[in-house]
Amino acid sequence: MPFVVQRNGVAATADELAPLAFAGYAHFTAVQVRDGRVRGLDLHLERLRSASLEMFGRALPDDRVRSYLRTALRAGPADVSLTAAVYSPAGEFTVAGPEVEPGMLIRTGPPATGPGGPLSLAAVEHERELPGVKHVGEVAKTYRLRQAVAEGFDDAAFLDRRGRLSEATIWNLAFWDGDSVVWPVAAMLTGTTMGVVRRRLDHLGVPQRSAEISLGDLPALAGAVVMNSWSPGVPVRRIGPAALPEAPLFVSHLHRAFASEPALPL
CATH class of the missing domain: 3.30.470.10 (Aminotransferase class 4, branched-chain amino acid transferase, N-terminal domain)
Incomplete structure (x- = not known):
């Protein structure tokens, strides 16, 4: 059809x-x-x-x-x-x-599931106009993606003018501290997959918190992912200069949380 x-x-x-x-x-x-x-x-x-x-x-x-x-x-x-x-x-x-x-x-x-990862993300300073709106015509997203790939990365993550990680080109970011899911605090688009995961993590009893996260904070964290409508969690192995460890339990929590959300007919 x-x-x-x-x-x-x-x-x-x-x-x-x-x-x-x-x-x-x-x-x-x-x-x-x-x-x-x-x-x-x-x-x-x-x-x-x-x-x-x-x-x-x-x-x-x-x-x-x-x-x-x-x-x-x-x-x-x-x-x-x-x-x-x-x-x-x-x-x-x-x-x-x-x-x-x-x-x-x-x-x-055609249906899509996104990349399997783990991904490496360039860290670039960029703040989206109207960050809370998923609007069209964002040339910077594609430009930053292509620049990142030309530099040997898979994609790009954004830093605001205060040095806080906010989101990636077409993704939300989430982090793991070994016990809790950590959501970055900055102006960003709150994704629908992010919204589903957050409310289902609460339902499943998985701890989560919000915090400002800079590049300097990454070595103390235990994992990172990107998520969007394709996937509730694609592992990230590097953001800028900082390597991040594999976190299979973290990724499993996110996928389990998303799968536990009832799928509804329109």
Whole structure:
């Protein structure tokens, strides 16, 4: 069965997509769908809703968003990668009030699981604009990724102006101190997988805490991972100059926590 590109619940035409191909004022969420079901659906809906209010001053109703998602899934396989983007028909470089209703683009593709790791991450100073919004057009992410690979790394992790680790290019970071999961404190995008893992770790009784983490703190830690919609935990063996030990128990906790979240139909 085919994968789809749909706009507001119907197949998108070239005429509809052409102006969007040259625009960059939108936000999105990325989902791995398995057997037609999604983990953390409430977090994806909240992400789309809050980002729309931030960027456009209004949001599509959740029931309509779910309807668009169901329509896209009915047109293809039960296992897909799905990206749902919300944009303003007014485009970018314009002023549009909340009377302009946002539109939604949905694209499906082959399911993905991400790299197996362990990964090495370059440490670069970078702070995302609107860090709490998963918005499009972030040229710095791809640029930093390509720079990191050219330097012999697999990807890049970001340091803010205070030297705190925040996130990676398309990933959240998490650390292990030998007993607790440690979440970095800095301005960042809170990922949906991160949200699922955090609440399920609480349910499973695995300790977790938050702390500011610099490169100088890494030698005292017992492991690190990156996570996003592909995976709740890909091991990291190095960030910048600091090597990190393998932490199979840590990775197991994260994967077990994510798997314990009920997968819900749309």
